Amino acid sequence: MRKRLSVVEYTKGILSGDRVVLSRAITVIESKLDSDKVLAKQILREILPFSGNSIRIGITGVPGVGKSTFIETFGKHLTSLGKRVAVLTIDPSSKRSGGSILGDKTRMETLSNDSLAYIRPSAARLSLGGVADNTRETMLLCEAAGFEVIIIETVGVGQSEILVHGMTDFFLLLMLAGAGDELQGIKKGIIEMADVLVINKADGANQNIAEEAMGTYRNALHLSPKSASGHITQVVTASGLEGKGIPELWNMISDYQKLTSDNGYFIRNRQSQNLDWMHERIRQALESAFYENSVIKRSIPEIEKLVREETELPVVAAERLLALFLTKKSEEPI
Ligand SMILES: Nc1nc2c(ncn2[C@@H]2O[C@H](COP(=O)(O)OP(=O)(O)OP(=O)(O)O)[C@@H](O)[C@H]2O)c(=O)[nH]1
Ligand SMILES: [Mg+2]
Numbered sequence: 001m002r003k004r005l006s007v008v009e010y011t012k013g014i015l016s017g018d019r020v021v022l023s024r025a026i027t028v029i030e031s032k033l034d035s036d037k038v039l040a041k042q043i044l045r046e047i048l049p050f051s052g053n054s055i056r057i058g059i060t061g062v063p064g065v066g067k068s069t070f071i072e073t074f075g076k077h078l079t080s081l082g083k084r085v086a087v088l089t090i091d092p093s094s095k096r097s098g099g100s101i102l103g104d105k106t107r108m109e110t111l112s113n114d115s116l117a118y119i120r121p122s123a124a125r126l127s128l129g130g131v132a133d134n135t136r137e138t139m140l141l142c143e144a145a146g147f148e149v150i151i152i153e154t155v156g157v158g159q160s161e162i163l164v165h166g167m168t169d170f171f172l173l174l175m176l177a178g179a180g181d182e183l184q185g186i187k188k189g190i191i192e193m194a195d196v197l198v199i200n201k202a203d204g205a206n207q208n209i210a211e212e213a214m215g216t217y218r219n220a221l222h223l224s225p226k227s228a229s230g231h232i233t234q235v236v237t238a239s240g241l242e243g244k245g246i247p248e249l250w251n252m253i254s255d256y257q258k259l260t261s262d263n264g265y266f267i268r269n270r271q272s273q274n275l276d277w278m279h280e281r282i283r284q285a286l287e288s289a290f291y292e293n294s295v296i297k298r299s300i301p302e303i304e305k306l307v308r309e310e311t312e313l314p315v316v317a318a319e320r321l322l323a324l325f326l327t328k329k330s331e332e333p334i
Helices: 007-015 018-031 034-050 065-081 101-107 129-146 160-165 187-192 204-221 244-261 265-292 294-308 312-327
Strands: 055-059 085-090 117-120 149-155 172-177 196-199 236-237
Touching: 007 018, 007 034, 018 034, 018 117, 018 129, 034 129, 034 244, 055 065, 055 160, 055 244, 065 085, 065 149, 065 244, 085 129, 085 160, 129 149, 129 160, 129 265, 149 160, 160 187, 160 236, 172 187, 172 244, 196 204, 196 244, 204 236, 236 244, 244 265, 265 294, 294 312
Parallel strands: 055 149, 055 172, 085 117, 085 149, 172 196, 196 236
Antiparallel strands: none
16 A cells, blocks of 8 residues: 555645645545545545535536547636646446546546646446545545536446436536437436536537437427526537537536526535435445344344245334344444
């Protein structure tokens, strides 16, 4: 294990924008060692007053939709405006292979060589919930290090986009124009979460069907209720490859930031995201305390048997186990 710095060294390094120290602090956050968990909390507590000063943008879309290419172009546009940009990824497939992460790094080569940009893929081999916790904390460190735009990328194939939506201010869904039913393949809930639908790869021979798809989605969204933010979901076309539509998207996001700051939604949303995060942590901790409790571990097979055989109602069985947990917990370390 690489030598750890002191809390003061991490804090100073991060606040001065030292990206080597930032990376090392993120490694502490991602570590599973108990000593690192303590250290991570200390660092986070120190930098917390300096965090939050950014716009957090979630970007999702199915594999191959062009996320990496888009983020590279979008990120370059932002750095050309003098903005400091951090790109974090939540990769539900990172358990499968480290290869996709490497691939992403190389694809975002121009951006990763930009002195105003910082790219950090998520640590592999963690549960999705664990990765999400790390990403939230990493985001706070990046903000304290002076990054003004935080982009969180995830592949839209499961739960991860819901997690990303729950930790960002603005949610961008990249889509492809396809033949046939334009709405197929994308979960309805995800479309409803989006602040903007971007029909990507609107270039070359694709341009026309992208415009058509835009019209179809605009019609489909026509009846959607207005979001609590006061912003109306937009549908646009773009090309990450050619840079089309990119400056317009950034303008839209800036307008959104202004609108929601003025009407109070921006801060309210962040407050409720923080509360959700806390309650989620409580749920996770209670659940693992329950299932790791030795009394529960011993009793579960027997009670499960009763439920399987229908000699006990599932609800009653659950209550029995919970009662066991609550009465025995003082005797058992949890
Ligand atoms: N024509 C066109 N092709 C694009 C565009 N953006 C990306 N591509 C191509 O689409 C393919 C996938 O692009 P990526 O940026 O890697 O897509 P991704 O969504 O990050 O893919 P995963 O990381 O696998 O989920 C590559 O071959 C790109 O060159 C675009 O705007 N126009
Ligand atoms: Mg990618």
